[in-house]
Amino acid sequence: xxxxxxxxxxxxxxxxxxxxxxxxxxxxxxxxxxxxxxxxxxxxxxxxxxxxxxxxxxxxxxxxxxxxxxxxxxxxxxxxxxxxxxxxxxxxxxxxxxxxxxxxxxxxxxxxxxxxxxxxxxxxxxxxxxxxxxxxxxxxxxxxxxxxxxxxxxxxxxxxxxxxxxxxxxxxxxxxxxxxxxxxxxxxxxxxxxxxxxxxxxxxxxxxxxxxxxxxxxxxxxxxxxxxxxxxxxxxxxxxxxxxxxxxxxxxxxxxxxxxxxxxxxxxxxxxxxxxxxxxxxxxxxxxxxxxxxxxxxxxxxxxxxxxxxxxxxxxxxxxxxxxxxxxxxxxxxxxxxxxxxxxxxxxxxxxxxxxxxxxxxxxxxxxxxxxxxxxxx
Amino acid sequence: xxxxxxxxxxxxxxxxxxxxxxxxxxxxxxxxxxxxxxxxxxxxxxxxxxxxxxxxxxxxxxxxxxxxxxxxxxxxxxxxxxxxxxxxxxxxxxxxxxxxxxxxxxxxxxxxxxxxxxxxxxxxxxxxxxxxxxxxxxxxxxxxxxxxxxxxxxxxxxxxxxxxxxxxxxxxxxxxxxxxxxxxxxxxxxxxxxxxxxxxxxxxxxxxxxxxxxxxxxxxxxxxxxxxxxxxxxxxxxxxxxxxxxxxxxxxxxxxxxxxxxxxxxxxxxxxxxxxxxxxxxxxxxxxxxxxxxxxxxxxxxxxxx
Numbered sequence: 001x002x003x004x005x006x007x008x009x010x011x012x013x014x015x016x017x018x019x020x021x022x023x024x025x026x027x028x029x030x031x032x033x034x035x036x037x038x039x040x041x042x043x044x045x046x047x048x049x050x051x052x053x054x055x056x057x058x059x060x061x062x063x064x065x066x067x068x069x070x071x072x073x074x075x076x077x078x079x080x081x082x083x084x085x086x087x088x089x090x091x092x093x094x095x096x097x098x099x100x101x102x103x104x105x106x107x108x109x110x111x112x113x114x115x116x117x118x119x120x121x122x123x124x125x126x127x128x129x130x131x132x133x134x135x136x137x138x139x140x141x142x143x144x145x146x147x148x149x150x151x152x153x154x155x156x157x158x159x160x161x162x163x164x165x166x167x168x169x170x171x172x173x174x175x176x177x178x179x180x181x182x183x184x185x186x187x188x189x190x191x192x193x194x195x196x197x198x199x200x201x202x203x204x205x206x207x208x209x210x211x212x213x214x215x216x217x218x219x220x221x222x223x224x225x226x227x228x229x230x231x232x233x234x235x236x237x238x239x240x241x242x243x244x245x246x247x248x249x250x251x252x253x254x255x256x257x258x259x260x261x262x263x264x265x266x267x268x269x270x271x272x273x274x275x276x277x278x279x280x281x282x283x284x285x286x287x288x289x290x291x292x293x294x295x296x297x298x299x300x301x302x303x304x305x306x307x308x309x310x311x312x313x314x315x316x317x318x319x320x321x322x323x324x325x326x327x328x329x330x331x332x333x334x335x336x337x338x339x340x341x342x343x344x345x346x347x348x349x350x351x352x353x354x355x356x357x358x359x360x361x362x363x364x365x366x367x368x369x370x371x372x373x374x375x376x377x378x
Numbered sequence: 379x380x381x382x383x384x385x386x387x388x389x390x391x392x393x394x395x396x397x398x399x400x401x402x403x404x405x406x407x408x409x410x411x412x413x414x415x416x417x418x419x420x421x422x423x424x425x426x427x428x429x430x431x432x433x434x435x436x437x438x439x440x441x442x443x444x445x446x447x448x449x450x451x452x453x454x455x456x457x458x459x460x461x462x463x464x465x466x467x468x469x470x471x472x473x474x475x476x477x478x479x480x481x482x483x484x485x486x487x488x489x490x491x492x493x494x495x496x497x498x499x500x501x502x503x504x505x506x507x508x509x510x511x512x513x514x515x516x517x518x519x520x521x522x523x524x525x526x527x528x529x530x531x532x533x534x535x536x537x538x539x540x541x542x543x544x545x546x547x548x549x550x551x552x553x554x555x556x557x558x559x560x561x562x563x564x565x566x567x568x569x570x571x572x573x574x575x576x577x578x579x580x581x582x583x584x585x586x587x588x589x590x591x592x593x594x595x596x597x598x599x600x601x602x603x604x605x606x607x608x609x610x611x612x613x614x615x616x617x618x619x620x621x622x623x624x625x626x627x628x629x630x631x632x633x634x635x636x637x638x639x640x641x642x643x644x645x646x647x648x649x650x651x652x653x654x655x656x657x658x659x660x661x662x663x664x665x666x667x668x669x670x671x672x673x674x675x676x677x678x679x680x681x682x683x684x
Contacts, residue, residue, distance in 0.1 A: 033486070033487065033490070034486070034596065034597050037490065037495040037596070038495045038496045038497075041495050163654070163657050163658065163661070168654075185649070185650070185653055186640075186653065186657070187653055187654055187657040188657070189657075189661045191601055193588075193592045193593065193598070193601065193602075194390075194394055194591075194592070196390035196393065196394070196519075196522065196633070197387055197390050197391075197633045197636050197637055198636075200383055200386040200387055200390060200637075201383065201637065203383075203386075203517065204380055204382065204383040216593075216595075217497060217592070217593035217595050217598070218593075220497055220592070220593035220595075221591065221592040221593050224501070224502075224590075224591050224592070224593075225519075225591050225592075228502055228507055228508065228509075228519050228521060228591065229509060229517075229519060230508055230509035230517060230519075245495075245496045245497075246496065246497055246593075248496070248499055249496065249497035249498055249499045249593060249594065249595075250499075251499050251501055252501075
């Protein structure tokens with residue numbers, strides 16, 4: 001029954017867009033090999049699922065692997081713009097790669113829809129009318145973590161993040177919404193795998209809680225070692241260390257941890273339910289927040305394709321800006337800097353049967369934009 | 379800063395160093411005996427961790443997982459030696475680097491093909507989990523203490539192997555003069571395969587042991603590989619003793635640098651800039667150490683050859 005409804009919906013969607021058919025060529029540059037591949041694969045699968053469900057045959061997607069290397073991402077972008085002649089670029093996961101690609105792509109008149117990275121440099125003075133972020137501005141989830149720590153009444157939090165731009169942004173974001181004292185602040189090495197030294201400092205600091213931003217494997221290592229250390233302080237962090245892909249590798253060590261996210265698989269709306277079900281049916285695993293972001297990015301693009309031709313840049317831009325698609329996160333609209341205004345939730349890690357996953361326990365920030373929007377002259 | 383914290387950090391540095399030693403021992407043996415730069419050594423570390431995670435997931439036994447890691451890494455090492463590496467001994471270092479770099483890519487993508495792109499689960503065995511209280515009131519992870527003990531036992535075993543056994547004599551002879559021991563009738567190609575598999579097994583063991591407290595994922599070996607190269611350069615190429623001393627030096631410098639440098643800069647800077655300057659300098663500290671060692675002793679602490 002559900003499959004029938006879905007098929008019907010996609011057939012209708014296809015009918016709806018057929019009238020304005022103008023082929024759109026999309027270049028997707030994302031990380032499909034190496035240590036960060038899980039994120040790119042999820043974003044790609046979410047994106048392609050939406051394209052498939054739309055039944056829209058006017059969209060062509062060229063997918064390339066950036067190997068998480070800025071130089072390769074730049075080469076791929078040049079190739080896509082010059083020889084593939086794509087209209088829209090998307091897919092980049094990491095902020096340092098985004099900084100290397102996006103400004104030059106938008107300067108050449110291409111649209112860029114970000115399914116993940118949202119560096120502050122592109123949200124404020126460096127904003128661009130052709131650059132849309134469908135995920136979040138980098139600081140958002142950390143600000144929400146700070147708000148949550150304040151709401152929980154934590155008085156002295158120990159904070160740590162890797163020593164690179166997004167890590168520094170994370171600590172800034174947390175501090176902007178956190179009213180308590182900091183019992184310690186550490187910048188760790190990017191890609192660090194052993195946190196014994198940091199954990200010893202947390203133990204000695206007399207903190208009452210810990211905030212960390214350690215995406216991917218770094219977070220897995222930290223949580224396992226933290227659980228083994230016998231320290232029993234509450235932990236908060238952004239969703240990146242607790243997404244569906246890595247929770248299974250952390251296991252019991254993550255149970256009960258609070259994390260902040262703009263998406264969760266139990267957000268109660270029809271789009272999200274259909275998304276979670278169809279993603280599982282298609283790929284045989286639960287979607288992560290990256291998958292939801294890829295899915296939303298594709299649906300935003302499809303919604304604009306239904307309204308305007310990509311050859312008419314002004315009309316297409318206006319159609320994108322309307323954000324007239326039904327997002328897996330419920331309410332979604334663009335701020336003046338083309339970054340989302342959305343709710344950010346607090347989730348808790350739980351175990352459902354044999355699978356570790358998240359459930360929503362509250363809202364940290366409602367209709368939240370970002371602080372850089374004020375600097376964006378657009 | 380309390381003495382307890384310092385003591386705990388010294389233990390952490392020691393544990394980190396011991397794990398580096400397991401990686402560096404194989405690397406330095408292979409470099410010393412065969413004159414081969416093996417960039418794929420990190421892949422063997424990864425194979426050990428993945429084999430351990432797969433076996434632990436299937437059987438629930440950590441001991442079996444360790445045995446599987448040793449076996450898988452040794453088998454992969456021997457296979458690679460026979461198929462690929464053997465053809466590289468006579469080549470230049472640049473060819474070796476190129477070929478072993480290709481091996482990294484092949485191993486990484488094959489592992490992804492077999493196990494998927496998401497990290498695997500491998501946990502500390504129940505019996506070793508949680509902290510213990512050491513004399514002086516130091517709370518320390520029992521598992522990490524076990525790692526130190528295992529590493530020291532392996533180091534002692536290697537020392538005996540090199541100094542007391544026939545194989546050890548052949549290895550030492552191979553280090554000083556390859557042609558001569560071949561002329562004396564030692565089956566040099568068998569010796570090479572054994573040494574390579576031994577180095578691989580040590581890397582695999584390190585991967586499995588470390589995998590339990592870290593993330594078992596594709597590409598986990600490369601960051602360790604870089605540190606292992608630093609260790610063998612500091613210790614002197616080909617020297618097991620040098621690898622042990624170098625590894626512990628690197629472990630302690632890295633751990634204590636991360637703790638002490640931000641505190642040091644905190645004496646005359648505000649907190650935020652002390653943290654960032656200190657952290658930046660701390661991540662450079664082991665390379666600075668390497669540079670100093672190379673200036674004072676160009677062939678490394680225990681290196682025989684320059």
